[in-house]
Amino acid sequence: MEYTSPLEKTLRAIALTLVVIFFMFPILWIFLMSFQTNETILRVPPSVVFEPTLTNYQALITGKLETSAASLEINFMRNLFNSVFLSVASVAVAMLLGVPAAYAFARHKFRGSEDIAFTLLSFRFAPPLLVLLPLALYFQQIGLADTYIGLIWVYQLICLPLILWIVRGYFEDISPDIEYAYRIAGHSWFATFRKIALPLAGPGIAAAGLLAFIFAWNNFIFALVLASADKQPVTVGALAFITASGIQYGQIAAGIVLSIAPTLALALYAQKYLVEGLSLGAVKG
Amino acid sequence: MASLELKNIAKRYKGETVLDDVSLSVAEGETLVLFGPSGAGKTVLLRLVAGVIEPDQGQVLIGGEDMTDTEAEDRGIGMAFQNFALFPHMSAFENIASPLEAQRATPGAIRAGVEAVARLLKIDHVLGHAPRELSNGQKQRTALARALAGAPPILLLDDPLRNVDAKLRFEMRLELPRLLAEQNATVIYVTQDYKEAMALGDRIAVMSNGRIEQIGTPADIYLDPANIDIASLFGDPIINLLEVTPAAGSKGLAAQISGVPVRLGNRDPAIAGQEMVMGIRPEAIGFVSAKSKAAIPVDVEAETPLNEKTVTLAKTAGGREILISRPAGTPGPASGKAYISIDGEAALLFAKSDGTRAGKGGQDLETEGEAA
Amino acid sequence: MTMATTPGRAPRRFRISKRALPYVLSLPALLVCIGILIPFFTAVFYSLQRYRLSQPWARKMNWGENYLNFFSDPSFWNTLKVSLLYAGLTVVLELLLGLAIALLLQKRSTINNFVSIMLLMPLMTAPALAALMWKLMTNPGFGILSYFLTLVGIDDFRWGASSSSALFTVILVDIWVYTPFMMILLLAGLRSLPKQPFEAAALDGVPRIQQFWRITLPMLTPYILTATLFRLLESIQQFDIIYAMTQGGPGDTLTVFQVEAYLNFFQSTNVGRSAALLMILWAITFFISNIFIKNWLRLRERARGEA
Numbered sequence: 001m002e003y004t005s006p007l008e009k010t011l012r013a014i015a016l017t018l019v020v021i022f023f024m025f026p027i028l029w030i031f032l033m034s035f036q037t038n039e040t041i042l043r044v045p046p047s048v049v050f051e052p053t054l055t056n057y058q059a060l061i062t063g064k065l066e067t068s069a070a071s072l073e074i075n076f077m078r079n080l081f082n083s084v085f086l087s088v089a090s091v092a093v094a095m096l097l098g099v100p101a102a103y104a105f106a107r108h109k110f111r112g113s114e115d116i117a118f119t120l121l122s123f124r125f126a127p128p129l130l131v132l133l134p135l136a137l138y139f140q141q142i143g144l145a146d147t148y149i150g151l152i153w154v155y156q157l158i159c160l161p162l163i164l165w166i167v168r169g170y171f172e173d174i175s176p177d178i179e180y181a182y183r184i185a186g187h188s189w190f191a192t193f194r195k196i197a198l199p200l201a202g203p204g205i206a207a208a209g210l211l212a213f214i215f216a217w218n219n220f221i222f223a224l225v226l227a228s229a230d231k232q233p234v235t236v237g238a239l240a241f242i243t244a245s246g247i248q249y250g251q252i253a254a255g256i257v258l259s260i261a262p263t264l265a266l267a268l269y270a271q272k273y274l275v276e277g278l279s280l281g282a283v284k285g
Numbered sequence: 286m287a288s289l290e291l292k293n294i295a296k297r298y299k300g301e302t303v304l305d306d307v308s309l310s311v312a313e314g315e316t317l318v319l320f321g322p323s324g325a326g327k328t329v330l331l332r333l334v335a336g337v338i339e340p341d342q343g344q345v346l347i348g349g350e351d352m353t354d355t356e357a358e359d360r361g362i363g364m365a366f367q368n369f370a371l372f373p374h375m376s377a378f379e380n381i382a383s384p385l386e387a388q389r390a391t392p393g394a395i396r397a398g399v400e401a402v403a404r405l406l407k408i409d410h411v412l413g414h415a416p417r418e419l420s421n422g423q424k425q426r427t428a429l430a431r432a433l434a435g436a437p438p439i440l441l442l443d444d445p446l447r448n449v450d451a452k453l454r455f456e457m458r459l460e461l462p463r464l465l466a467e468q469n470a471t472v473i474y475v476t477q478d479y480k481e482a483m484a485l486g487d488r489i490a491v492m493s494n495g496r497i498e499q500i501g502t503p504a505d506i507y508l509d510p511a512n513i514d515i516a517s518l519f520g521d522p523i524i525n526l527l528e529v530t531p532a533a534g535s536k537g538l539a540a541q542i543s544g545v546p547v548r549l550g551n552r553d554p555a556i557a558g559q560e561m562v563m564g565i566r567p568e569a570i571g572f573v574s575a576k577s578k579a580a581i582p583v584d585v586e587a588e589t590p591l592n593e594k595t596v597t598l599a600k601t602a603g604g605r606e607i608l609i610s611r612p613a614g615t616p617g618p619a620s621g622k623a624y625i626s627i628d629g630e631a632a633l634l635f636a637k638s639d640g641t642r643a644g645k646g647g648q649d650l651e652t653e654g655e656a657a
Numbered sequence: 658m659t660m661a662t663t664p665g666r667a668p669r670r671f672r673i674s675k676r677a678l679p680y681v682l683s684l685p686a687l688l689v690c691i692g693i694l695i696p697f698f699t700a701v702f703y704s705l706q707r708y709r710l711s712q713p714w715a716r717k718m719n720w721g722e723n724y725l726n727f728f729s730d731p732s733f734w735n736t737l738k739v740s741l742l743y744a745g746l747t748v749v750l751e752l753l754l755g756l757a758i759a760l761l762l763q764k765r766s767t768i769n770n771f772v773s774i775m776l777l778m779p780l781m782t783a784p785a786l787a788a789l790m791w792k793l794m795t796n797p798g799f800g801i802l803s804y805f806l807t808l809v810g811i812d813d814f815r816w817g818a819s820s821s822s823a824l825f826t827v828i829l830v831d832i833w834v835y836t837p838f839m840m841i842l843l844l845a846g847l848r849s850l851p852k853q854p855f856e857a858a859a860l861d862g863v864p865r866i867q868q869f870w871r872i873t874l875p876m877l878t879p880y881i882l883t884a885t886l887f888r889l890l891e892s893i894q895q896f897d898i899i900y901a902m903t904q905g906g907p908g909d910t911l912t913v914f915q916v917e918a919y920l921n922f923f924q925s926t927n928v929g930r931s932a933a934l935l936m937i938l939w940a941i942t943f944f945i946s947n948i949f950i951k952n953w954l955r956l957r958e959r960a961r962g963e964a
Contacts, residue, residue, distance in 0.1 A: 012761060015757075015761055016761055016762075016768075016772060019758055019761070019772070019776075020772060020775065022833070023775070023776050023778070023779050023833065023836075023837065024775060024778070026779075026787075026790050026791065026794060026833065027778055027779070027782070027790075029794060029801055030790050030793065030794075033793065041799055042798065042799045043799075044799070044804070045804060046799065046801055046804055096685075097685045097686045097689060098686055100682040100683070100685070100686075101682055101683035101685070101686035101687075103682060104678070104679040104680075104682035104683040105679075105683065107679075108678065108679035110676075110679040110680065113679065113683070116683065116687060116690070118950070119690060119694075120686065120690055121950065122943075122946060122950075123690075123693060125890050125942055125945075125946040125949070126697075126939055126942060126943075127894050127914070127915055127918075127935050127938045127939055127942060128894075128896075128915075129896070129915050129918050129919060129922075129931075129935055130696075130697060130700050130932075130935040130936070130938070130939055131693055131696045131697055131700070132696075133696075133700065133703075133918070133922050133928070133931060133932065133935070134696035134697075134699035134700050134703060134932075135696045137699075137928075138695075138696060138699070153689070153692065156689050156693075157693060160686060160689060160690075164686065169957070169961060172961065173961070189678065214781060217783065218781075218782070218783035218784065218785075218786075219783075220783060220784065220785035220896070220897040220900075220901070221896050221897060221915075224900075225919075234783075234786070235783045235785045235786060235897075236785070238785070238786060238789055239785065239789065239901055242789065242792075249793060249796075249799065252789070252793065253793060256786055256789060256790055256793075259783070259786055260781075260782045260783065260786055263781045263782070263783070264778050264781050264782070266781075267777050267778070267780075267781035268774065268777070268778075271774050271777055274777060274841070275841050275842065275845045276960075278780075278838065278841070278842070279842055279845075279883070279884075279887075279953075279956075
């Protein structure tokens with residue numbers, strides 16, 4: 001192994017510490033904040049020594065915020081439910097549409113297949129508002145405005161290309177001979193798809209699904225344009241919440257913690273696949 | 286059992302011709318070996334028969350019925366792949382059972398069928414293993430068992446011994462003919478190994494560059510090859526190829542090797558004076574004493590003793606290299622000067638321009654046209 | 658034959674023809690795709706119209722007028738300037754920082770792997786929520802960062818609320834969220850480089866700083882290019898962070914393309930101008946994405962080949 005001087009080791013350690021502090025501190029600080037009352041939050045100087053309280057989370061979960069002045073309604077749980085529902089449903093739809101298409105693109109080089117795959121990919125990179133603004137007007141006309149169905153459809157903009165391109169790569173990794181062997185043994189293409197291709201690409205499909213879920217969850221702009229308060233996910237809801245609740249900083253922090261916890265947990269769970277997913281298969285993790 | 290016929294099959298990939306007007310028929314119960322160098326189109330042809338690749342042109346007939354547009358699963362074919370192509374997420378048992386499942390056999394029948402074929406191939410003790418837990422030899426046998434399990438009338442074996450070690454390949458080469466005979470199936474067997482081809486084939490079809498160059502019994506191909514390439518593909522050590530210009534003499538045609546005339550016997554006199562390549566099998570050359578008639582002087586360069594034979598590399602005065610093979614244990618020079626004689630009547634003559642056979646020997650003249 | 662079962666084929670099932678199969682499989686995805694193409698063409702159409710939601714009666718085709726107006730429109734030039742500045746600064750800073758961190762974590766060790774997993778967390782935080790987190794931390798009343806600044810004697814730094822520091826603030830949030838993206842891509846690239854050139858250079862006594870410039874950097878270029886273009890594509894379209902932090906303000910300080918288009922549409926209800934802005938943004942991203950996709954495909958091919 002190459003020689004590293006003590007000086008270099010020290011410098012590296014310092015640099016690494018700074019990096020960790022910069023990237024971890026905001027999450028840690030908001031997390032701490034979520035267990036504080038407004039009084040301790042507003043203390044000057046701020047301190048990490050405080051008596052932790054669950055009142056912020058209680059207020060969010062019960063939907064009632066009792067202050068000395070008045071009782072305030074919070075719809076945050078509704079936002080949380082919307083996030084879960086929209087993300088799960090969008091990923092489910094994207095899987096249903098994307099996995100068979102990914103299989104077709106991986107296995108059959110049919111006419112126009114590359115063009116279609118690229119068109120789908122290019123949606124990943126086009127400005128979302130370009131589609132969203134006209135869609136907002138169309139949705140008014142066809143009655144999809146402010147509906148879950150309309151939102152789930154638009155969420156395909158992010159979920160579908162992701163699923164398609166990642167899963168396609170996993171299908172391509174399966175030797176065609178293995179599928180041929182199953183066909184020749186006397187099974188239909190559908191049985192082959194179900195019994196060979198799906199199980200073998202299984203881990204990849206699951207990883208793509210998790211990633212699509214994370215991207216759907218983190219999306220902001222779609223719901224901002226297309227959804228009203230009772231359909232909004234946490235990303236949009238939290239912003240509205242800040243405006244509405246004004247100075248209830250503890251609850252805002254608790255809301256943010258609840259909103260980012262699911263994606264962080266999933267990301268840690270699926271971190272093995274993350275690199276490949278984020279680069280749409282261009283870099284192996 | 287069913288006969289198999291291919292009619293004018295053509296296939297192109299990205300502008301490159303992979304199969305060029307291939308026609309072929311295999312009789313019921315016959316084993317046809319497709320032999321040729323890699324890239325000749327053997328595997329593509331096999332997949333076309335299996336129905337996983339579609340031809341651009343031509344027809345595939347199985348049992349007289351046109352199956353060109355029939356899906357792979359409905360063709361009644363069993364196939365073993367060169368890379369085994371076992372289903373990695375299924376046990377050996379499930380792998381072998383897959384054709385029986387497709388036939389909607391009862392669980393009992395499936396179990397009986399898998400066990401019978403596993404016993405036949407001596408893998409009944411590893412049926413519970415996943416493919417990654419199997420040795421290469423066991424994988425190969427599992428792949429073969431899977432191809433046989435459904436008792437398909439047509440069996441396609443794509444170089445099944447390619448990826449197994451030498452010992453197993455030797456054993457299987459002895460075992461396979463019996464096994465194939467028991468199966469009672471029409472077989473196409475792809476290989477790049479000429480010994481395998483000779484050992485297993487009722488007939489051999491030699492392919493190169495997407496075409497079938499010659500079809501015939503193993504003896505036909507070996508003794509009467511259609512061109513230089515085929516002559517070079519069969520035989521170990523490789524056939525000697527000497528450039529000669531035969532001349533007509535008082536006792537018929539003769540070629541000069543180091544100034545010594547080698548009589549070519551009764552041949553088409555039209556080849557006199559033309560540039561030819563003479564092919565002589567190493568075993569058709571023998572060491573002789575200096576006094577013998579038509580003895581050609583050579584320098585012995587090297588001697589390689591193999592198990593059953595000894596191969597000598599010698600050089601003529603003109604610098605031509607010649608391989609001589611003799612049964613092991615028979616006497617011969619190991620170095621220095623020596624004399625050889627060439628059986629000119631057994632020599633194969635090819636036109637130098639395009640490598641095709643020319644000036645066939647006397648007995649060939651009568652049967653010419655049949656081999657093609 | 659030991660297992661004398663005649664190959665009794667299953668009865669014919671419903672079959673989709675071989676040639677139609679791939680189309681049938683991809684058709685549903687295709688329909689969704691078309692459903693998205695329609696609004697795209699509508700946007701092209703809108704961009705050629707005088708169209709205000711507040712004055713529907715005055716709606717008419719004005720062809721290239723929306724575009725021509727941009728030339729003499731200082732707010733358009735401001736949008737272009739802010740967008741390019743934002744994209745350029747974030748991408749360059751994130752690239753440098755991401756590369757530095759990747760080099761720091763290059764060696765596989767428990768602590769390095771742990772840190773690289775930790776760094777995924779900002780990337781997995783929704784950018785809009787990240788902006789809110791930083792908003793809480795930069796609150797002039799109780800924000801911890803504002804407090805830190807007072808400790809070093811800066812009392813009146815107003816972060817996103819002041820036009821002089823708003824760009825700095827949103828770029829800081831962008832760096833916090835997206836540097837890990839650069840980092841993990843470059844780290845994967847670094848770790849996939851072959852070892853031999855480095856061993857040979859070490860044997861020849863080439864100093865490590867030289868190894869970096871002569872070997873690491875050239876070999877890492879495809880990864881750097883892909884990651885940079887990818888980030889550039891996203892950064893030029895940034896909306897979430899800026900909108901959640903300042904809604905484009907104060908004033909027009911941060912009215913990047915998508916924010917300006919959003920405000921034009923919903924506040925000034927000027928659909929035509931909004932669509933024209935987005936078309937220009939689309940042209941820019943189309944240009945970048947074409948280069949990107951080429952690079953990305955090459956890299957992807959290589960990654961799949963190694964698998």
